[in-house]
Amino acid sequence: AQSxxxxxxxxxxxxxxxxxxxxNYSSSVSVYLFWYVQYPNQGLQLLLKxxxxxxxxxxxxxxxxxxxxxxxxxxxxxxxxxxxxTAEYFCxxxxxxxxxxxxxxxxxxx
Amino acid sequence: EAGVVQSPRYKIIEKKQPVAFWCxxxxxxxxxxxxxxxxxxxxxxxxxxxxxEAVDDSQLPKDRFSAERLKGVDSTxxxxxxxxxxxxxxxxxxxxxxxxGELFFGExxxxxxx
Numbered sequence: 001a002q003s004x005x006x007x008x009x010x011x012x013x014x015x016x017x018x019x020x021x022x023x024n025y026s027s028s029v030s031v032y033l034f035w036y037v038q039y040p041n042q043g044l045q046l047l048l049k050x051x052x053x054x055x056x057x058x059x060x061x062x063x064x065x066x067x068x069x070x071x072x073x074x075x076x077x078x079x080x081x082x083x084x085x086t087a088e089y090f091c092x093x094x095x096x097x098x099x100x101x102x103x104x105x106x107x108x109x110x
Numbered sequence: 111e112a113g114v115v116q117s118p119r120y121k122i123i124e125k126k127q128p129v130a131f132w133c134x135x136x137x138x139x140x141x142x143x144x145x146x147x148x149x150x151x152x153x154x155x156x157x158x159x160x161x162x163e164a165v166d167d168s169q170l171p172k173d174r175f176s177a178e179r180l181k182g183v184d185s186t187x188x189x190x191x192x193x194x195x196x197x198x199x200x201x202x203x204x205x206x207x208x209x210x211g212e213l214f215f216g217e218x219x220x221x222x223x224x
Contacts, residue, residue, distance in 0.1 A: 009150075034212075043114070043201060043215030044153070090152050097166065098213065100152030 004101035021076040023091030032094040033074040114216035128190035135204030145201040
């Protein structure tokens with residue numbers, strides 16, 4: 001079975017700084033990869049997804065992620081974060097059912 | 111367009127009591143999911159429906175959990191009897207058939223068992 005590892009449970013960062021949230025998956029076959037965001041007391045919302053094609057995927061709210069097959073990674077990045085980006089971020093892989101990582105709490109400070 | 115609607119948002123019950131959660135998916139979405147989210151964890155699939163058929167319920171604890179989606183639209187997840195360890199958020203999601211991973215989630219039902 002596939003699995004997803006999110007290496008950081010919490011990432012504190014100051015507003016306007018860049019951020020990277022790390023995600024590694026275990027699979028030797030083609031996969032679909034996703035990042036979801038969960039704001040406090042809300043459901044999950046799709047940020048971006050990689051199905052095929054370009055390894056650099058752009059999503060909503062200025063986020064992007066890069067699929068790296070050799071490193072089995074799908075790290076999420078944003079060049080300049082805002083206070084409103086404070087949320088829980090989940091990486092997921094399809095099996096085809098979605099398998100979620102344990103999440104990374106992004107805390108943006110003013 | 112209305113999103114996935116869940117109720118109740120919050121529920122507090124005594125252990126051994128029954129509880130039910132309701133979900134109305136996005137109109138036209140054939141696939142419906144129930145996920146369990148424990149504190150500090152990612153969602154874990156409990157059951158997946160394609161229309162009214164449960165096609166994946168391997169992670170549903172069938173001794174105390176049950177679910178139904180009688181007319182292929184809204185769904186109910188029931189726990190009877192509830193245990194302390196059932197305290198969690200129960201998320202409902204829906205997607206189009208043949209999805210490529212884009213699930214639309216409701217806000218969840220937070221259960222506290224005392």
